Amino acid sequence: KAGVTQTPRYLIKTRGQQVTLSCSPISGHRSVSWYQQTPGQGLQFLFEYFSETQRNKGNFPGRFSGRQFSNSRSEMNVSTLELGDSALYLCASSFRGGDEQFFGPGTRLTVL
Amino acid sequence: DQQVKQNSPSLSVQEGRISILNCDYTNSMFDYFLWYKKYPAEGPTFLISISSIKDKNEDGRFTVFLNKSAKHLSLHIVPSQPGDSAVYFCAASAMGAAGLGQFYFGTGTSLTVIP
Numbered sequence: 001k002a003g004v005t006q007t008p009r010y011l012i013k014t015r016g017q018q019v020t021l022s023c024s025p026i027s028g029h030r031s032v033s034w035y036q037q038t039p040g041q042g043l044q045f046l047f048e049y050f051s052e053t054q055r056n057k058g059n060f061p062g063r064f065s066g067r068q069f070s071n072s073r074s075e076m077n078v079s080t081l082e083l084g085d086s087a088l089y090l091c092a093s094s095f096r097g098g099d100e101q102f103f104g105p106g107t108r109l110t111v112l
Numbered sequence: 113d114q115q116v117k118q119n120s121p122s123l124s125v126q127e128g129r130i131s132i133l134n135c136d137y138t139n140s141m142f143d144y145f146l147w148y149k150k151y152p153a154e155g156p157t158f159l160i161s162i163s164s165i166k167d168k169n170e171d172g173r174f175t176v177f178l179n180k181s182a183k184h185l186s187l188h189i190v191p192s193q194p195g196d197s198a199v200y201f202c203a204a205s206a207m208g209a210a211g212l213g214q215f216y217f218g219t220g221t222s223l224t225v226i227p
């Protein structure tokens with residue numbers, strides 16, 4: 001069974017730009033969650049999608065948004081990038097949400 | 113507001129000895145807890161979980177203990193091996209509540225097992 005894949009793996013953007021990250025969950029998994037990891041902050045929950053609906057949302061500004069498609073693939077968008085958005089963005093999938101999550105390798109975003 | 117805390121950013125242990133990683137939480141609604149291990153340049157991988165109806169769960173060299181009254185859980189690794197050197201995250205969720213699907217993670221503890 002293929003694991004969770006994330007594209008791209010690395011991204012460099014400048015302040016003010018926008019970025020879209022992609023996540024393909026494990027086949028059969030309907031829940032996709034996104035996390036931001038920064039040094040000293042651990043994994044901060046962004047949002048969770050289940051069957052194309054955002055079910056949970058963390059405490060991030062509206063510049064962070066996401067969506068999920070009918071095949072459970074998910075995208076995350078960050079608009080008007082700020083230097084502080086530089087981080088590792090991790091996607092995790094699970095069968096129903098709230099159960100064991102399987103993580104992708106992450107997308108390393110650098111904002112200059 | 114950090115609802116899950118790992119107060120030790122790092123831990124060093126001799127090979128063959130016990131590693132004990134600690135995690136505290138503040139939300140009494142949390143009823144499902146997990147430990148993940150993370151190597152550099154990889155996503156976290158699931159290690160072991162425990163639900164609030166238990167106080168102990170074992171899987172090979174890994175044992176998780178849950179003390180609900182103290183809102184504390186710990187991961188024991190016995191014996192520790194050099195390959196266990198990684199960052200360990202604990203996570204919690206309230207499966208029985210509306211927060212289903214949302215996990216709260218600690219900041220991680222970097223474990224180094226010295227050969």
